[in-house]
Amino acid sequence: MALLQISEPGKATNPHEHRLAVGIDLGTTNSLIATVRSGEARVLLDEEGRSLLPSVVRYRADGEPQIGYPALAAAINDPMNTIASAKRMIGRKTADIKSLRDQLPYNFDDESANVPRIITADGPRSAIEVSAEILTVLKKRAESALGGDLGGVVITVPAYFDDAQRQATKDAAKLAGLNVMRLLNEPTAAAVAYGLDQGSEGIYAIYDLGGGTFDVSILRLNRGVFEVLATAGDSALGGDDMDRLIAEWLLDNINDESLSHNSRFLRQAMAAARTAKEALTEKTSTNISLDLPDGSIRDITLDRTTMEGIIAPVIDKTLLPCRRSLRDAGLDKKDIDGIVMVGGSTRVLSVKDKVENFFAKKLFTDVDPDQVVAIGAAIQADILIGNSSADDMLLLDVIPLSLGIEIMGAMVEKIIPRNATIPVTRAQEFTTYKDGQTAMSIHVVQGERELVSDCRSLARFELRGIPPLAAGSARIKVSFQVDADGLLSVTAREATTGIETQVDVKPSYGLTDEEIEQMLRDSIAFADEDIQARLLAEQRVEAEQVILAIQSALDSDGEKFLNENERADLLHGINKLKEISASEHTEKIKQAVSDLNQLSEVFAARRMDASIRSVMAGHNINEFSE
Amino acid sequence: MQTTFENNFFDLFGIDRSYTLDRHLLRDRFRDLQKKFHPDNFASASEQERRLSAQYAAHINEAYTTLSDPMQRGRYILSLHGIDIDEEQDTRMDPEFLMQQIELREELDTAESSVEALSSLSDKVNDEFSKREASIAGILDNTPALDSELDTARHLVRELQFLTRMRSEIEQAEEALF
Numbered sequence: 001m002a003l004l005q006i007s008e009p010g011k012a013t014n015p016h017e018h019r020l021a022v023g024i025d026l027g028t029t030n031s032l033i034a035t036v037r038s039g040e041a042r043v044l045l046d047e048e049g050r051s052l053l054p055s056v057v058r059y060r061a062d063g064e065p066q067i068g069y070p071a072l073a074a075a076i077n078d079p080m081n082t083i084a085s086a087k088r089m090i091g092r093k094t095a096d097i098k099s100l101r102d103q104l105p106y107n108f109d110d111e112s113a114n115v116p117r118i119i120t121a122d123g124p125r126s127a128i129e130v131s132a133e134i135l136t137v138l139k140k141r142a143e144s145a146l147g148g149d150l151g152g153v154v155i156t157v158p159a160y161f162d163d164a165q166r167q168a169t170k171d172a173a174k175l176a177g178l179n180v181m182r183l184l185n186e187p188t189a190a191a192v193a194y195g196l197d198q199g200s201e202g203i204y205a206i207y208d209l210g211g212g213t214f215d216v217s218i219l220r221l222n223r224g225v226f227e228v229l230a231t232a233g234d235s236a237l238g239g240d241d242m243d244r245l246i247a248e249w250l251l252d253n254i255n256d257e258s259l260s261h262n263s264r265f266l267r268q269a270m271a272a273a274r275t276a277k278e279a280l281t282e283k284t285s286t287n288i289s290l291d292l293p294d295g296s297i298r299d300i301t302l303d304r305t306t307m308e309g310i311i312a313p314v315i316d317k318t319l320l321p322c323r324r325s326l327r328d329a330g331l332d333k334k335d336i337d338g339i340v341m342v343g344g345s346t347r348v349l350s351v352k353d354k355v356e357n358f359f360a361k362k363l364f365t366d367v368d369p370d371q372v373v374a375i376g377a378a379i380q381a382d383i384l385i386g387n388s389s390a391d392d393m394l395l396l397d398v399i400p401l402s403l404g405i406e407i408m409g410a411m412v413e414k415i416i417p418r419n420a421t422i423p424v425t426r427a428q429e430f431t432t433y434k435d436g437q438t439a440m441s442i443h444v445v446q447g448e449r450e451l452v453s454d455c456r457s458l459a460r461f462e463l464r465g466i467p468p469l470a471a472g473s474a475r476i477k478v479s480f481q482v483d484a485d486g487l488l489s490v491t492a493r494e495a496t497t498g499i500e501t502q503v504d505v506k507p508s509y510g511l512t513d514e515e516i517e518q519m520l521r522d523s524i525a526f527a528d529e530d531i532q533a534r535l536l537a538e539q540r541v542e543a544e545q546v547i548l549a550i551q552s553a554l555d556s557d558g559e560k561f562l563n564e565n566e567r568a569d570l571l572h573g574i575n576k577l578k579e580i581s582a583s584e585h586t587e588k589i590k591q592a593v594s595d596l597n598q599l600s601e602v603f604a605a606r607r608m609d610a611s612i613r614s615v616m617a618g619h620n621i622n623e624f625s626e
Numbered sequence: 627m628q629t630t631f632e633n634n635f636f637d638l639f640g641i642d643r644s645y646t647l648d649r650h651l652l653r654d655r656f657r658d659l660q661k662k663f664h665p666d667n668f669a670s671a672s673e674q675e676r677r678l679s680a681q682y683a684a685h686i687n688e689a690y691t692t693l694s695d696p697m698q699r700g701r702y703i704l705s706l707h708g709i710d711i712d713e714e715q716d717t718r719m720d721p722e723f724l725m726q727q728i729e730l731r732e733e734l735d736t737a738e739s740s741v742e743a744l745s746s747l748s749d750k751v752n753d754e755f756s757k758r759e760a761s762i763a764g765i766l767d768n769t770p771a772l773d774s775e776l777d778t779a780r781h782l783v784r785e786l787q788f789l790t791r792m793r794s795e796i797e798q799a800e801e802a803l804f
Contacts, residue, residue: 152669181669225657327797384669394661420691423665425684483680484665549672597673604674608663608682615662616633616640 019151021181021385022142023189023377026131026155026169028087028238029211029344031055032371033138034378035146036387041193041378043371044145052370053141055211057133058082059120067137079105079267081120086130088212088236089116091161091168100236103244105263114512128168129519132175139176152181154381156373158213159185160233160321160400162446163458163488170485175519177534181384183485186210187217188228188397189376190342193367195221202337203229204364205325207355208373209318210343212238216322218329218336227396230328230419232321239274239345242311246273246302249310250288253300262293277311280304281347308350315354322358328419333359340364342372396421399482401456406443408433410452415480418448422486427479429495436468440476442492463492465499532586539589543581546593547574550600553607561606573599634706635689645703645766647693656690696755697790700762700783707776711783723785726754730792738799748796755789758782 022035022044030052034043043051050069058071059081066074075082083106089097094108094116109117109124117124135155142150155178157169166183173180187206194200201221208215215233219226247269251260259265272288279286285303292298326333339359345351346369356363367375380395382388399422404414407430416426432440440463447455466474475495482488493500551574558567573596580592636643639655661667663686668679692698701711730751737743765771765779 182666223657225661227657324801327801380666384666386670394657394664395666396660396664421687423680423684424687425681426688481680481684484683545670546672549670549675553672553675600672601674604672604678608675608678611662612659612682615659616638618640618658 018387019385020142020146020148021152021154021378021381021387022146022150023154023184023374023379023381024135024138024156025186025189025374025377026087026135026157026172027055027210027373028085028213028240029055030370031134031138032374033142034371034374035142036378036382039388041375041382043374044142046141053134053137054084055086055131055134056082056084057086057125057130059122059125061121065122065133067133076264076267076271079263080107081122083118083120083125083127083130085212085240086127086134088240089127090131090172091127091165092116105266128172128175131169131172132519135173135176135178139178150178152179152381152385154182154184154189154377154384155180156184156186156189156377157486158208158210158233158235159187159215159217159228159231159397160213160235161486162235162401162456163403163486164456165235166486170487180485181381183487184377184380184395185215185217185228185231185397185486186213186373187215187231187340187342188219188226188395189374189380190340190367190372191217191219191221191226192376192379192393192395193372194340194364194376195226200338203331203335204338204340205322205336205359205361206340206342207318207322207346208233208342209345209351210238211345212236212240214238214318214321216318216325218325218331224392225394225396228398228421229331230325231398231400232325232328233400234317234321237314237317238343239277239348241314242277242345242348243270243273245310245314246277246307249302250290250300254290254292254298256292259293265290265293276302277307277348280307281349304349311348311350315348315351319354319358322355333361336361338362338364340372342369344370397484397486398422399424399486401446402448403444403446403458403480403482403488404455405430405478406445406452412445412447412450412452412455415478416482420482422482423484425479425481427477430476430478431472432466432469432474432476433471435471437471437474438466438468439464440466440492442478442490444488444490458488459490461490461492463494463499465497466494467497469496536584536586536589539586539593540581543577543589543593546596547577550574550596550603553600553603557607558603561610562603566603570599570603635693635702638686638689639693643703643706645699645763647699649694652690652693656686659686696759696762697783697786700766700779700786703766704776704780704783707771709776709780711780711787719784720781723788727788727792734792734795734799739803741800741803744796744800744803748793748800751789751792751796755786755793758786758789762786 022033025032032043032051032053034041045051046053053068054072056068056071056075058066058074058078060066071082075084088100094110097116106118109119115126115128117126139150153173155169155173157166170180170183187208190206190208191204203218203220206217206219213233213235214237215231217231218229220229247266250269250273268290272290276286276288285301288300288302290298336359339355339361341352341363352363383393398419399416400418402414402418403416404412407413413428415428416424441460442463443452443460444458445452445455446458449455463476466476477493477495479491480488491500550570554567554570562570577592577596580588639652641647641651641655660683663679663682665676665679665683668676692702704711730747733747737747762779762782765775
């Protein structure tokens with residue numbers, strides 16, 4: 001068989017063009033942004049040379065919100081309007097954060113049907129909007145440091161984030177005007193930062209304990225492939241919980257019941273607890289000074305051993321996911337070559353001790369645990385945007401929680417099991433349970449438990465127009481597709497009629513597209529900008545990218561896979577889009593982009609198919625030579 | 627249009643169509659394929675190519691998952707012989723196997739609170755699992771297999787399904803202990 005020379009599809013960007021790409025670690029406590037410059041990934045600093053941006057936003061009745069350090073400084077005096085730890089609330093419904101709400105000083109807007117909102121001096125605000133403010137500040141930081149618009153970003157999320165939390169994070173990025181190329185799991189990002197740095201091979205556990213989330217991932221590193229074997233965690237467990245336990249201990253010590261309802265004092269106690277916790281990584285004992293409401297000052301001494309006793313429950317709680325991830329990976333502790341420690345909370349000495357004891361293996365702590373995730377994200381962003389070659393690196397990640405649908409008896413039928421490598425597509429057939437049933441309600445859930453009520457409800461939709469048949473005769477095929485971001489879309493199809501319903505699973509309690517659009521219009525970030533002009537500009541950029549991708553594919557493979565007429569059609573489509581792009585009609589450009597994409601379908605399919613055949617042919621040749 | 631999806635999983639990875647397989651070779655081939663087709667390689671490609679790459683990558687993942695797992699691999703090879711285990715009307719099981727299952731289940735009930743008992747039960751189940759893997763390999767890797775032999779293989783794969791379920795219940799019991 002003659003072997004065709006085929007250039008790789010996808011590598012279609014102009015090699016001379018360096019586009020700006022950044023990685024963002026949107027953290028519970030602090031956020032960071034990093035980029036690759038001259039082949040090296042670095043965290044970008046603010047005007048005062050600081051890398052961290054406290055993930056805190058203070059809303060004010062008159063004036064723009066304060067974000068970062070100024071907001072943090074104001075938190076004690078204005079606790080009700082200063083929102084911290086928004087990441088613990090993002091993508092969760094009001095009922096989910098009930099226990100969390102009891103710990104927080106905010107007033108929640110209970111009227112809101114879908115997304116919990118905090119009532120601030122500047123109106124009700126959701127965690128998505130708070131996150132968008134933080135992202136906007138980071139975006140501006142990058143644009144001024146790099147001197148241009150950002151082409152694309154990679155945002156990290158806890159590996160254990162479910163579909164709703166991932167979708168909400170993506171919505172926040174959209175609000176901030178960012179083009180998200182990928183949502184990357186935090187432990188995987190950390191592994192990238194470490195792996196490429198040290199050229200390691202073997203099996204590693206990434207232990208990532210942040211301010212409000214905990215993840216553990218087991219990865220196999222081999223020849224530049226980062227294969228996540230299993231992941232587990234708790235998306236509401238972190239350093240915040242240690243601070244809260246220490247603050248409760250302080251309150252017990254002062255023994256004044258009225259203080260536990262004083263939100264200003266609680267904020268102060270939490271801040272003091274964190275300072276003490278941090279101090280005790282260096283010292284064996286520290287003094288805590290609290291201003292009481294009556295104007296007096298109370299000094300309390302906390303020693304390291306006492307603190308370790310107080311926070312032990314939080315650390316012990318992280319060991320269960322460690323066990324589960326090992327089991328899911330089919331491995332034993334002895335198979336692990338090392339533990340990478342990530343997240344600010346791993347600075348706590350007893351965290352290191354307990355993790356080291358548990359795995360009985362060496363801990364890697366050489367990269368700054370605050371920065372390592374953003375750095376890994378920047379490396380991935382640089383590859384995705386086409387600045388550096390992907391040949392040396394591949395990330396194979398997994399879905400953290402099983403996906404399924406509700407069946408009779410409020411039970412869950414799992415369709416995709418947890419720890420399946422993404423992207424993944426899986427289908428299952430279901431049938432009607434009543435004679436003549438013409439509609440079927442499909443309820444998508446995520447979680448490990450058998451009962452629907454114990455899992456997270458992601459979406460409900462209806463498939464209508466099923467032909468009336470005897471119970472059990474209709475065949476309804478439900479397909480789940482999880483993309484490389486870990487986001488789900490669902491299609492249902494009735495086999496005899498071919499009736500199809502497709503939903504991109506927007507969490508039942510997430511923001512609707514209309515709400516996001518409205519927020520975009522309202523948001524301060526765009527107040528001084530004509531929204532129409534912005535949409536037009538974005539559409540033009542997209543048109544340009546499509547033209548570039550298809551043109552360069554044509555240049556390299558056009559004659560191989562297309563006949564003269566097909567080539568002429570595609571070229572015509574490209575020219576048409578170029579022409580329309582010069583106009584001011586956003587909608588028409590959008591249509592032309594979609595038309596050109598349609599037109600290129602056959603070409604794309606032939607290229608991909610040839611490519612996979614060439615890889616398979618390569619295998620066979622290898623076998624002869626082996 | 628004919629697509630590569632019609633290729634069987636073994637051909638996709640360029641490995642022999644046999645139950646016994648070289649897991650390292652399979653893993654290497656899997657990585658080679660994903661290095662080409664994972665959506666990360668297509669972040670700046672046209673929408674059609676991005677969509678196709680996601681489909682290909684999902685297909686490669688499915689093929690890898692299927693061939694990596696001894697039970698799923700057996701089921702898959704039988705399906706290449708035209709035998710669909712899930713659709714099969716004949717659901718009879720070997721009475722001896724069923725008796726043994728009942729015993730193992732009773733053992734699980736009494737072992738639930740003891741790490742040692744669960745671990746010895748787990749060894750027993752793994753042992754039964756391995757025995758069947760060997761028998762299945764003996765049949766499926768001997769071409770051409772007779773219809774009656776394939777029927778035996780079908781029963782053995784179904785038994786692997788039972789044992790797989792048993793394994794996960796033991797794991798759940800172990801997890802509950804911590």
